[in-house]
Amino acid sequence: MADALGTLRRFLLLTGLYYAGAVLASLYLRTPDDITLFWPSSGIALALVVSWGKRWTVVVPFAVIALHLTVVPVPLAFLPYSILSNTLAALAAGWYCEHARRADGLHLRTADGLMLLRSGLILAATSATIGTAGLLHAGITQPIDAGRVWLLWALGDILGITTFTPVIALLLGPGGLREGLWRDRVGRREQVVWAIALLLSLAGIVSAGRSGNLYALGLVSMPLALLLWAAVRFSPMTTMVGTTLVVTFVSLLTGLGLGGFTRPLTLLDASVLMLLLVLISVIPVMLAVATYEQRHTATALYLRATRDPLTGLLNRSTFEERARERLTGETAEQDLSLLYLDLDHFKLVNDSASHVAGDDMIRTVGGLVGAEFGDEALVARTGGDEFAVLVPVSESQAITCGRRLLASIDGLRIAWGDQMLTAAASIGIAHSKAPHVDFDTLLSHADAACFAAKEYGGNRLVAASREGDELKLRTASMRSALQVREALDQRRFTLFCQPIVPLDPASSTKSSIEILLRWTDAQGQVRAPAELIAAAERYRLGPRLDRYVVEAVLQWLEANPEHAANIHHCGINLGGGTLVDEEFHDYFAARLRHSSISPEKLCLEITETSVVRDRTRAQRFIQRMRDLGCRFALDDFGTGFCSFGYLQHLDVDYLKIDGSFVRDLGNSELAEAVVRSITDIAHVLDKRTVAEQAETQAQLDSLRTMGVDFAQGYAIARPMPIATFFEGLAALKAG
Structure with missing residues (x-):
């Protein structure tokens, strides 16, 4: 009805x-x-x-x-x-x-x-x-x-x-378009002046016509000029309404013979008059449309340059630019809080549904983020599934808003085909009071807090100020990850080695070594890479670092075949991420097939914790490399979770006894019992043992007494550049 x-x-x-x-x-x-x-x-x-x-x-x-x-x-x-x-x-x-x-x-x-x-x-x-x-x-x-x-x-x-x-x-x-066309971009005063001038120009035409001026119709150029002014300065609708009024007014004057004008009597007069009015009605409107189209295009280009096309939020570069202005401007607010949000396990959505479904979720979450904060906040999508918000509120208010946002995201349900997609997020908050810290520092704190929230299990919020020293350690770890990238790009790593000697004098006279890594910092100092290696593992740079080491070792050995011939085995450490990286598996296998170095000379050292992480994939890698001839050593043995439980199923050649037990020999009965037990079990399983970090002759004697096969540590030799080690070895043999 x-x-x-x-x-x-x-x-x-x-x-x-x-x-x-x-x-x-x-x-x-x-x-x-x-x-x-x-x-x-x-x-x-x-x-x-x-x-x-x-x-x-x-x-x-x-x-x-x-x-x-x-x-x-x-x-x-x-x-x-x-x-x-x-x-x-x-x-x-x-x-x-x-x-x-x-x-x-x-x-x-x-x-x-x-x-x-x-x-x-x-x-x-x-x-x-x-x-x-x-x-x-x-x-x-x-x-x-x-x-x-x-x-x-x-x-x-x-x-x-x-x-x-x-x-x-x-x-x-359409109402939306109509509303936009009414909206002028200029001040009210200019519009009033224009309207008065238009009325005066029409009145001038009437006055000239009544005076009997033969050229009175020429004054129509005055309202035409004003219509062109409107086309450039005002909204298209203003121009169109003005054009309709002017043309109707002039046509009534001339067509009806009003105001002193004569009605056209011939076909030529009528045609010329009508063509003139057609031009007056077309030119301002076409100019107004062209101007509007240009403004619309400029606006679209501006939005494309400053907005994320998927969510309509600010993009990263624009957000950072405006955030820096807020933090450093003269009118900077007393309280500013930066919230950094990252969706948890978002890759599962793309993999299980589709990237289109992922885009739909990003768009929906972007709407929730934008709706949670007012117009005073800067809200941006800064990455694939990452968002950032800079809002002028205290830390406690930011935490309240963040928790409310987490609840909204956690309650999100998106129907996609026969699936019901859900979402969760982690949020890090960094707060600043005037005078504010620089944006990079604030973002680093918020990002580190967000990373901490993810490591705590996700779907939670962490404020940087409440993490204290833990957050500083995470930030330092992030810097170390950047240093790893930089050192790899600039090839600032150097190969060192430490000898592994048999405790039984009757064993092989060939040398065994473990490859150790050193890196040169920005000041030119050679440093041990413990922090860098830990950061590389944490931020998934391990496979790249290990590939660098493997390539460097093989290249050195290939370039020095006389030294390679004297090696019994060369130990190379591999991280947990490398064991499960299929690309590294393929690379290493192909590299060995094309190398002049026998795979039997390589002993790949892996930790039991990395094996426990993905035992099936680790065993597959071990078996593949053993088929090529490589040997394996289980590093840091004795500090893991269930060493003896799975050892009989793990095909390795050496057990490297963790140095914490070796250093305590002579001072701890527990350490002696652990070393003895590992040695006995290894021999039962037909494996050899290597004692790490042997620092005194007394420790070497104890290890020999307990039947340990090999030892390495300061009691034998300190780590040295690989070239230096083999030069010294050659000199010793020559002497």
């Missing part, structure tokens, strides 16, 4: 609008055989079919019949032609618009304006052809005047289209 009532109201409104335009045009008629110089209804009809579709041309025949019954009576023979000329012309124009417009619909752009102009020409030609035929058939016009009648009819339609179609189409069109 409501829809039917709404349709009826729209029908009456559009019919009345078309009728009003026809009544206005009837003012130009002086005799029954006159042709109106201005037919606004054609512009209204075109706007109607453009905005609502061809089916609404149904209003045209009703309005035309009402016109002829009330205001403009015509011979009965002409009535069908009058109805058909207006109705069929509107249908033809509507059909052309439907087929010529773009898939994204009709918008305020130059291409669509030209399309409307072409459809208007079709409407005018169709209407003029049918109307002229009707006038001839009814005997209102003589055949000799058919050309004049057709031209005046078509020009009247064109003038009505160029004057009324733009403004009526936008008034009847």
Whole structure:
């Protein structure tokens, strides 16, 4: 019922609008055989079919019949032609618009304006052809005047289209677009000055016409100039409304012979006048459309440069720029809190559903983040599944907002196919009071706090100020990870080695060594890489670092075959991440096949904790490398979780007894018992033992007594560059 009532109201409104335009045009008629110089209804009809579709041309025949019954009576023979000329012309124009417009619909752009102009020409030609035929058939016009009648009819339609179609189409069109077109970018004072100047220019035209000035119509350049001013400075709707008023006003003066102007008497006079009015109606509107299109394009480019296309939030670069301004500006708020949010296990969404589903989740979460904070906050999507918010609130308020946001994300449910996608996030908060810390420091603290929240299990919030020394350690670890990258890129790592000697003098005379790594810092100091290696493992740089070491060792041995021939085995440490990295497996296997160094000379040292992390994949790697001939040693043995429980299933050649037990020999009965037990079990399993970090001769004697096979440590030799070690070894043999 409501829809039917709404349709009826729209029908009456559009019919009345078309009728009003026809009544206005009837003012130009002086005799029954006159042709109106201005037919606004054609512009209204075109706007109607453009905005609502061809089916609404149904209003045209009703309005035309009402016109002829009330205001403009015509011979009965002409009535069908009058109805058909207006109705069929509107249908033809509507059909052309439907087929010529773009898939994204009709918008305020130059291409669509030209399309409307072409459809208007079709409407005018169709209407003029049918109307002229009707006038001839009814005997209102003589055949000799058919050309004049057709031209005046078509020009009247064109003038009505160029004057009324733009403004009526936008008034009847989408509300959002219409609202935007009304909104001016200039101050109220300039608009008032412009409106007064426009009224004065129209008054000047009337005054000049009444004075009998032959060139009074030339003053139409004044309102035209003002319309061009509006096209450049004001909204398109202001320009269109002003153009409609000016053209209607001037056409009434000239077409009706008002204000001292003479009504055009000849075809040439009428044609020139109508073409002048057409130009006045077209030029400002086209300029306004072009200006609007340029502004719209500039705005779109600005948004593309500053906004994330998926969420509509600020992008990373814009966020950082504006955040720096807030932190350093003279009007910086007393309290500023930076929240850094990272979705937990987001990769599972992309892998299990699709990247389209992942984008949908990112878009939804972005909406939740933006809705949680007010307009004063800077909200950005800074990465794939990462968001940042800088908001002028205290730390406690930021924590409250963050927890509320976590609850919203945790309660998120997105239906995707036969799945129900859920989400969780980790948030780190860093707070600053004026005078504020620099943005990089604040972001580093928030990022470290977010990382801590993830390590605590995710779906939680961590404030940097409440982590204390722990957060400082995490930040230092992040810096170490950056140093790893830099050292790898600049190849600032150096190969050292430490000998592994047999405790039984009757064993092989060939040397065994463990490769150790040293790195050169920015000041040129050679340092042990313990912190860097730990950071590399933590931030998944282990495989890259291990690949570097393997490549460097193989290249050195290949370049020094005389030294390589004297090696019994060369120990190379591999991290836990490397054991489960399939790309490293493929690389190492291919590298060994193309190397002149026998794989039997390589002993890959792995820790039992790294094996426990992914035992199946670790065993697969061990078996693959053993098939090529490599040996394996289980490093730091005795400090793991269940060493003896899985040892019989782990195919390694050596057990390296952790140095903490070796250093306590002679001082701890427990240490002696552990070393003895490991040695006995290793021999039962037909494996050899290596004691690490032997620092005294007494420890070496104890190890030999307990049956330990090999030892390494300061009691034998300190780590040294690999070239230095083999040069010394060669000199010893030569002596």
